[in-house]
Amino acid sequence: MPNAEYLYRCMAVKQKIVSDILTPRKDFPVNTDNLIAAVEQWGRERKIIPNSTPMAQLLKTMSELGELADATLKADSQGIVDGVGDVVVTLILYCKLSGITLPLCLAAAYDQIKDRRGVLTKEGVFVKEESDGL
Numbered sequence: 001m002p003n004a005e006y007l008y009r010c011m012a013v014k015q016k017i018v019s020d021i022l023t024p025r026k027d028f029p030v031n032t033d034n035l036i037a038a039v040e041q042w043g044r045e046r047k048i049i050p051n052s053t054p055m056a057q058l059l060k061t062m063s064e065l066g067e068l069a070d071a072t073l074k075a076d077s078q079g080i081v082d083g084v085g086d087v088v089v090t091l092i093l094y095c096k097l098s099g100i101t102l103p104l105c106l107a108a109a110y111d112q113i114k115d116r117r118g119v120l121t122k123e124g125v126f127v128k129e130e131s132d133g134l
Helices: 004-021 032-045 054-073 077-098 102-113
Strands: 118-120 126-128
Touching: 032 077, 032 102, 054 077, 077 102
Parallel strands: none
Antiparallel strands: 118 126
C-alpha cells in the first residue's frame, strides 16, 4: 500500500497539472481531431510516416512509458504531462502506420469495458462483480 508521503506527492502533482499545465491556451489547438492530424502531419514532415514501422513506434512508446514512470516517481508534473503526451504521439504514429486510428482503438477498448462491473480494492486488486449467469 502506498505511504502517506507518496499519496501527498501524487495529490500535489494532480493539483499542479490542473492549475498550471492544463489551462487552455488560445494559441493551441485543443480539439483532439486537430491534434491527431497535426501529429500525423509532423510525422510525415519528418518522414516517420512512411519510413518507420509499427514495431519501431511500439518500442518508442515503451521508451516513453519509462520516462513517464520516472516523472511519476519524481512527482514531476511537467514531466508527467510531457510523458503522457509523448506516449500518445507514438501511439498516434503507431496507429497511422498500422492503418488504424487512435479513436477507433479507444472506442473498441471502451466497448469492451463499458459493461464491466466491480471495484478496485485499496490493495489494488480489481474484484469483478459476479454475473447472474455464472
